[in-house]
Amino acid sequence: xxxxxxxxxxxxxxxxxxxxxxxxxxxxxxxxxxxxxxxxxxxxxxxxxxxxxxxxxxxxxxxxxxxxxxxxxxxxxxxxxxxxxxxxxxxxxxxxxxxxxxxxxxxxxxxxxxxxxxxxxxxxxxxxxxxxxxxxxxxxxxxxxxxxxxxxxxxxxxxxxxxxxxxxxxxxxxxxxxxxxxxxxxxxxxxxxxxxxxxxxxxxxxxxxxxxxxxxxxxxxxxxxxxxxxxxxxxxxxxxxxxxxxxxxxxxxxxxxxxxxxxxxxxxxxxxxxxxxxxxxxxxxxxxxxxxxxxxxxxxxxxxxxxxxxxx
Numbered sequence: 001x002x003x004x005x006x007x008x009x010x011x012x013x014x015x016x017x018x019x020x021x022x023x024x025x026x027x028x029x030x031x032x033x034x035x036x037x038x039x040x041x042x043x044x045x046x047x048x049x050x051x052x053x054x055x056x057x058x059x060x061x062x063x064x065x066x067x068x069x070x071x072x073x074x075x076x077x078x079x080x081x082x083x084x085x086x087x088x089x090x091x092x093x094x095x096x097x098x099x100x101x102x103x104x105x106x107x108x109x110x111x112x113x114x115x116x117x118x119x120x121x122x123x124x125x126x127x128x129x130x131x132x133x134x135x136x137x138x139x140x141x142x143x144x145x146x147x148x149x150x151x152x153x154x155x156x157x158x159x160x161x162x163x164x165x166x167x168x169x170x171x172x173x174x175x176x177x178x179x180x181x182x183x184x185x186x187x188x189x190x191x192x193x194x195x196x197x198x199x200x201x202x203x204x205x206x207x208x209x210x211x212x213x214x215x216x217x218x219x220x221x222x223x224x225x226x227x228x229x230x231x232x233x234x235x236x237x238x239x240x241x242x243x244x245x246x247x248x249x250x251x252x253x254x255x256x257x258x259x260x261x262x263x264x265x266x267x268x269x270x271x272x273x274x275x276x277x278x279x280x281x282x283x284x285x286x287x288x289x290x291x292x293x294x295x296x297x298x299x300x301x302x303x304x305x306x307x308x309x310x311x312x
Contacts, residue, residue, distance in 0.1 A: 002026045002304065003203070006196060007168045020297040024162055024203040025090075028304050029196045032091035035295075035303065036144035037151075038210035039128040040218060044289040049158050049205050053151045057128065059181035060150045065121040081177060081186045085148045087193075087202040088155070090209070092141050109135045125273050125281060133222060134270040140215040152178040152202075156191050159203040163194055174200045207294040211303060214295065218288055223265065225284045226272035227254045234275055 003009075003026050009017045019026045027033040042050050042057070067075040084091065120126040132143040148155065156176065163170055170192045180187045193200040210218075231237050231249055236257065240249060258268050273281065295303075 001030070002028050003201070007166070007194065009166050009168070018297070019206070019301050022162075022166075023205060023207075024158075025206045025209055025300060026304065027089040027204075029089060029201070031089070033089055033304055034092060035090050035204075035209040035211060035300075036140045036215065037090070037147045037204065037208055038140070038215065038218075039132060039143060039147060040289050041208045041210060041294060042147070045207055047205065047207065049154060050208060052154045052157075053147075053208075056151050056154055056179065056181045057147065059184060060179055061127060063184050065126050068118055068121055068126070078186075081179075082146050082149045083177075084145045085152065085202065087200040088148055088204055089201070090144060090148075090204065109137055120273060124278055129222075129285060130273055133219060134266050134273060136266060140210070140212065149177075150179045152176060153180070155202050155204065156193070158205060159193060159201070160191075162203050168194050171195050172198075172200070176200075206297075206300060209295060209300075211295060211299070214293075219265075219269075221288055222284060223269055223272070224251055225287060226269065226276065227251050229276055229280050229284065230254070230272060 003024070004017050004019075004022065006029055009022070011017060011021070025033070025035060027035075039057075042053050045051075064075070064078065067078055120130055128143060128147070131138060131146075132140065156178070160170070162168070172195050173190045173192045175188055176191050177186055177188055179185075193202065195201060228251070231254070237249055237254065240257070255268070258271075263271070276284070
């Protein structure tokens, strides 16, 4: 059962509301729905809640970057508080995720590449896009869990606001861990939230999500634009052109060049972040963000319908 039906959200004529009539994702409760909080959608949105989340993420990123430079031990403790959040009902799992900590996985990946990330941070290129596009074993699902953990207070306040708007009863208090941007620390606090089968429900703004397909397009577009920008500045390609002036350096040839050197796609994207000047990198990211689109209400309903049939 989805949020609208479970909480009996109806219009003045007694008809159940539709996805197009609400601001939140009308997820199917009891299972994970294959949507993800998308960092690029948050950055490109100017809604009240996106702007709140941007401030939280900026604070967290600043502290994370500082720890990359100065305190590896503190970094581990800082990231160990990142967990999957079952309350949003977003994720890959066919059933329900276990709510495991993703911090140690991300922390290991970051520390394994510490020197690379230090240089990216110093040059102003370190961001959630850096982690999302370049970190091994970290995909959009883990970055979504990451953002949900960091912005949990914003999402809880959003949920409370939506409950007030639609008259949804908040029936139980839960002790929640969240990042406080004012103190730059992880804090615990009790919040009274709506429930499903005794578990908390946290709502997600529908304009801030993406699907696996839309994320793949974003990653592919970044790699394509990045490779095109490397043609004239990367030493390896300059050498290729000087040795064969008639050689046309295509995206296929560039990828083959790196694959022969043992690079995978994330290695290639990491090199793009390192090699491109900041202004050029910003232009690519701005092009991606300006072309980002939120999933339509029909697309959201279709994805949820497919998951409902799989779970039935």
